[in-house]
Amino acid sequence: MRYLPLTQPDREAMLSVIGVDSIDALFVDVPEAARLDGPVHGLPNHASELSVERHMTALARRNTVAGEVPFFLGCGAYRHHVPASVDHLIQRGEFLTAYTPYQPEIAQGTLQMLFEFQTQVARLLGTDVANASMYDGSTACWEAIGMARRITRRGKAILSSGLHPHYVSVAKTMAKYTGDVLDTTSPTLVADMDLDALIARIDDDTSCVVVQYPDILGRIADLTPLADACHAKKALLIAVVTEPVALGAIRSPGEMDADIVVGEGQSLGVGLQFGGPYVGLFGCKDKYVRQMPGRLCGETVDADGRRGFVLTLSTREQHIRREKATSNICTNSGLCALAFSIHMTLLGEAGLRALATVNHAGAVAAAERLARVPGVELVNDVFFNEFTLKLSQEARPVVRTLADRGILAGVSLGRLYPDQDALANGLVVAVTETTTAEDVEALAAALEEVLA
Amino acid sequence: MSINASGWRPEMAGKDNADGAAPTFTGNKALMLEEALIFEIGDTTTTGVDIAPAQEGKSRLGNLARDTTIGLPGLSEPETVRHYTRLSRQNYAIDLGLFPLGSCTMKHNPRLNEKMARLPGFADVHPLQPVDTVQGALEVINELAVWLIKLTGMHGVAMSPKAGAHGELCGILCIKAALEKRGEGHRKVVLVPESAHGTNPATAAFAGFKVEDIPATAEGRVDTAALKARLGPDVAAVMITNPNTCGLFERDLKEISDAVHAAGGYVYCDGANFNAIVGRVRPGDLGVDAMHINLHKTFSTPHGGGGPGSGPVVLSEALSSFAPLPYTARTKDGHVHLIEEERAEEFAVEHFGGKLDSFGRMTAFHGQMGMFTRALTYILSHGADGLRQVAEDAVLNANYVLRSLEDVLDAPFAGAGPCMHEALFSDANLADGFSTLDVAKGLIDEGYHPMTVYFPLVVHGAMLVEPTETESKAALDQFIGALRSVAERAKAGDPALKTAPHFAPRSRLDETQAARRPVLAWKDPAPMAAAAE
Numbered sequence: 001m002r003y004l005p006l007t008q009p010d011r012e013a014m015l016s017v018i019g020v021d022s023i024d025a026l027f028v029d030v031p032e033a034a035r036l037d038g039p040v041h042g043l044p045n046h047a048s049e050l051s052v053e054r055h056m057t058a059l060a061r062r063n064t065v066a067g068e069v070p071f072f073l074g075c076g077a078y079r080h081h082v083p084a085s086v087d088h089l090i091q092r093g094e095f096l097t098a099y100t101p102y103q104p105e106i107a108q109g110t111l112q113m114l115f116e117f118q119t120q121v122a123r124l125l126g127t128d129v130a131n132a133s134m135y136d137g138s139t140a141c142w143e144a145i146g147m148a149r150r151i152t153r154r155g156k157a158i159l160s161s162g163l164h165p166h167y168v169s170v171a172k173t174m175a176k177y178t179g180d181v182l183d184t185t186s187p188t189l190v191a192d193m194d195l196d197a198l199i200a201r202i203d204d205d206t207s208c209v210v211v212q213y214p215d216i217l218g219r220i221a222d223l224t225p226l227a228d229a230c231h232a233k234k235a236l237l238i239a240v241v242t243e244p245v246a247l248g249a250i251r252s253p254g255e256m257d258a259d260i261v262v263g264e265g266q267s268l269g270v271g272l273q274f275g276g277p278y279v280g281l282f283g284c285k286d287k288y289v290r291q292m293p294g295r296l297c298g299e300t301v302d303a304d305g306r307r308g309f310v311l312t313l314s315t316r317e318q319h320i321r322r323e324k325a326t327s328n329i330c331t332n333s334g335l336c337a338l339a340f341s342i343h344m345t346l347l348g349e350a351g352l353r354a355l356a357t358v359n360h361a362g363a364v365a366a367a368e369r370l371a372r373v374p375g376v377e378l379v380n381d382v383f384f385n386e387f388t389l390k391l392s393q394e395a396r397p398v399v400r401t402l403a404d405r406g407i408l409a410g411v412s413l414g415r416l417y418p419d420q421d422a423l424a425n426g427l428v429v430a431v432t433e434t435t436t437a438e439d440v441e442a443l444a445a446a447l448e449e450v451l452a
Numbered sequence: 453m454s455i456n457a458s459g460w461r462p463e464m465a466g467k468d469n470a471d472g473a474a475p476t477f478t479g480n481k482a483l484m485l486e487e488a489l490i491f492e493i494g495d496t497t498t499t500g501v502d503i504a505p506a507q508e509g510k511s512r513l514g515n516l517a518r519d520t521t522i523g524l525p526g527l528s529e530p531e532t533v534r535h536y537t538r539l540s541r542q543n544y545a546i547d548l549g550l551f552p553l554g555s556c557t558m559k560h561n562p563r564l565n566e567k568m569a570r571l572p573g574f575a576d577v578h579p580l581q582p583v584d585t586v587q588g589a590l591e592v593i594n595e596l597a598v599w600l601i602k603l604t605g606m607h608g609v610a611m612s613p614k615a616g617a618h619g620e621l622c623g624i625l626c627i628k629a630a631l632e633k634r635g636e637g638h639r640k641v642v643l644v645p646e647s648a649h650g651t652n653p654a655t656a657a658f659a660g661f662k663v664e665d666i667p668a669t670a671e672g673r674v675d676t677a678a679l680k681a682r683l684g685p686d687v688a689a690v691m692i693t694n695p696n697t698c699g700l701f702e703r704d705l706k707e708i709s710d711a712v713h714a715a716g717g718y719v720y721c722d723g724a725n726f727n728a729i730v731g732r733v734r735p736g737d738l739g740v741d742a743m744h745i746n747l748h749k750t751f752s753t754p755h756g757g758g759g760p761g762s763g764p765v766v767l768s769e770a771l772s773s774f775a776p777l778p779y780t781a782r783t784k785d786g787h788v789h790l791i792e793e794e795r796a797e798e799f800a801v802e803h804f805g806g807k808l809d810s811f812g813r814m815t816a817f818h819g820q821m822g823m824f825t826r827a828l829t830y831i832l833s834h835g836a837d838g839l840r841q842v843a844e845d846a847v848l849n850a851n852y853v854l855r856s857l858e859d860v861l862d863a864p865f866a867g868a869g870p871c872m873h874e875a876l877f878s879d880a881n882l883a884d885g886f887s888t889l890d891v892a893k894g895l896i897d898e899g900y901h902p903m904t905v906y907f908p909l910v911v912h913g914a915m916l917v918e919p920t921e922t923e924s925k926a927a928l929d930q931f932i933g934a935l936r937s938v939a940e941r942a943k944a945g946d947p948a949l950k951t952a953p954h955f956a957p958r959s960r961l962d963e964t965q966a967a968r969r970p971v972l973a974w975k976d977p978a979p980m981a982a983a984a985e
Binding site for chain 1: 496499506510512520525532535536545553569586603752776815820822828834902951967
């Protein structure tokens with residue numbers, strides 16, 4: 001039992017200091033009927049590092065690794081190259097094994113990092129401020145809807161048809177308990193986002209409009225008219241960004257006057273990890289900061305006048321406000337925020353813009369190549385690094401067939417919208433700097449055969 | 453001018469050297485290194501990443517191409533590594549020493565966990581890949597689920613909640629869904645003991661319940677009689693932490709559960725302190741209906757400076773069918789399936805007698821997979837016998853601390869018997885004008901992270917010490933000596949303690965100013981903005 005330093009003589013010496021003769025005497029408060037007399041039955045006993053490693057490695061081998069095949073999946077999680085130094089730095093024990101910075105004098109490393117992260121995120125999203133991170137994009141999106149309710153004191157949120165269906169599901173689940181009314185529709189396979197339809201639905205009961213940018217089909221559009229329409233009705237515009245690299249190439253939602261911008265930060269530093277842990281981004285205009293959920297790091301001075309950082313505005317939070325808190329959230333996603341921040345620092349603006357350019361150019365080339373395959377039609381006019389194809393047949397079986405051939409072709413809309421027949425032929429394809437021209441050629445060739 | 457616009461000035465850092473030495477030119481003190489912000493040392497044209505040129509082709513960004521500067525500074529790779537390494541050294545961490553933060557279970561984080569989570573078969577897999585290409589990942593979720601169910605003696609488990617508070621919400625929503633299904637949605641009250649974590653009432657309130665406090669007894673446990681007296685047709689659930697935040701086992705939990713069930717309610721158990729009883733007690737045997745498990749506490753996944761956590765929720769038979777989507781399940785053919793919205797109905801027929809009760813989805817994708825991998829690695833390393841030893845050593849260490857210090861610090865509940873995994877002290881016998889905060893800051897100078905302070909709220913000036921099982925006797929003895937020394941100074945009224953810490957990277961920080969005039973982001977002094985582009 002390599003993680004337990006006490007020896008048997010230690011244990012005996014300590015029991016005698018305590019003044020009891022056995023460990024059982026320390027569990028006397030457990031009712032007798034509930035005391036287990038030995039290890040839980042039906043489970044194996046302790047194992048060596050070598051044997052655990054063998055077991056886990058065998059399980060890992062049963063998965064198809066994204067980096068080992070032509071790979072085109074996106075829809076809320078993107079495969080980007082993460083520089084080696086990111087993973088090295090987040091494994092520094094002083095970051096990895098620290099706690100939430102409740103004692104700021106000995107947590108300035110985490111706090112300064114969070115202050116830098118908040119600034120990076122705010123600038124990227126185009127907002128005045130950002131918090132110290134949320135669980136992920138989907139929960140950040142729901143928290144934004146709740147925040148809009150608190151600010152506007154209205155209970156109807158209009159969700160764009162281009163919002164990730166999992167994000168919609170999370171919001172629907174939560175809204176059942178808060179009484180928010182969610183106005184939702186399903187997407188259609190057309191080139192334009194549904195901004196006009198959204199504008200037409202805003203009324204005096206609307207707390208917010210939630211729009212994803214780029215949206216679930218990879219489409220992008222100027223959000224300014226939507227922001228204006230929201231503000232004319234005193235509603236808020238919430239923008240959701242699931243691919244932050246996009247903001248290196250296109251204008252940020254904040255610049256287009258969105259009031260709250262949330263996002264999934266996984267693209268930078270974090271990796272795919274089969275869905276988590278990820279890192280939720282959350283930014284807003286200055287005037288709404290006191291309604292923001294989650295932790296915030298702020299600058300201050302110490303008793304000697306030196307600059308330092310602390311967690312602040314905690315009167316919004318559950319450990320102070322208890323049942324009156326803005327959210328029940330306690331943990332953020334600190335280590336993933338660190339990975340995001342380090343990757344962003346390595347890139348800098350020049351690097352982020354270059355990376356975004358490579359992503360976009362690769363996606364344009366791939367879209368044009370794939371659109372030449374008979375039976376494939378490109379839905380989007382404009383996009384960043386992800387676009388939707390309409391196939392001549394149902395996409396989901398095609399994806400399965402291509403997986404058997406060692407190609408992970410993208411996300412079929414049948415997987416995301418199993419009950420929407422009109423979307424069944426849709427295939428969402430993402431292209432990043434990790435996608436090679438050979439990968440695209442392999443996908444095109446395989447699609448040609450399967451669709452023939 | 454905002455504070456941050458004034459930047460960091462070396463003369464500030466060099467001020468007030470405790471030993472009277474002259475300030476250094478840099479503001480550094482040997483290995484204690486000052487570090488500026490990336491916004492002060494980087495610029496928008498520097499990058500630490502080489503990116504191959506883009507393919508030729510026309511843009512399809514429409515009229516959205518970025519035409520403004522973002523203002524993101526970059527650093528070269530060597531500067532980046534140095535920046536974050538320097539920052540890391542301003543943090544206390546488990547790797548540096550005992551981290552006795554009560555209710556947080558700061559145990560050693562094994563590096564095998566990290567290695568396994570980074571296997572490409574786990575780290576480089578997309579959540580929406582076809583399920584037959586991710587059978588190993590689903591096996592991990594399923595295998596961990598089986599361990600959690602067996603260790604807790606429960607019926608089912610919801611794996612997707614992202615952290616403890618998210619798990620609490622999951623459990624409470626299961627309860628709400630079960631009540632509604634029974635046509636008893638009118639039960640609006642959730643009873644929460646005064647000593648509960650703040651997340652408990654916040655969670656219940658979010659789900660639309662009215663929170664009512666239940667008092668504690670003089671010996672630090674839930675007042676069973678008061679609780680039972682409050683039960684009735686309006687009570688939906690009771691949220692109890694066991695072991696509780698005073699570090700005590702709730703002896704009456706089974707009796708309370710039976711009474712709650714008889715009155716038509718459910719029992720939510722906050723499992724934050726499961727480390728004290730893992731392998732010794734199964735919450736299922738105490739009548740619990742739902743309990744979240746913090747994988748980042750009991751099962752050693754790293755706290756990471758504030759997350760990511762992971763909060764699976766084990767559920768009784770009465771609540772299992774209400775679990776959120778998605779879940780994993782092994783079917784008769786031996787395959788593990790991912791049950792998402794579309795297959796939920798089919799699955800419900802097979803496993804829940806056709807009841808399709810799931811209350812919905814709490815997060816995109818399947819939960820904190822990276823934490824599942826780490827927790828399973830840890831669980832397999834310890835095994836059933838090792839996990840039992842974990843609880844025993846955690847409880848032994850806490851009692852050793854309690855009995856070694858009760859003569860110098862007031863220990864309000866020590867007379868009532870042993871504690872579980874944490875020892876609780878109060879500020880009762882410190883000198884006038886000296887507080888728990890002073891003891892905490894004094895411990896920093898001794899090279900320790902302080903214990904949890906001012907929590908639980910039921911004890912004045914609470915100090916909650918949780919040593920965990922991964923401390924040696926020698927490490928405990930040194931900590932006990934340090935806390936004894938600081939406590940004696942606080943009792944004697946040593947004025948130097950009021951200004952502690954003296955040897956940390958910063959002295960006490962002005963939290964009032966931070967909140968009154970929030971500076972939440974860096975604002976460039978004019979030249980930096982102009983230099984961009």
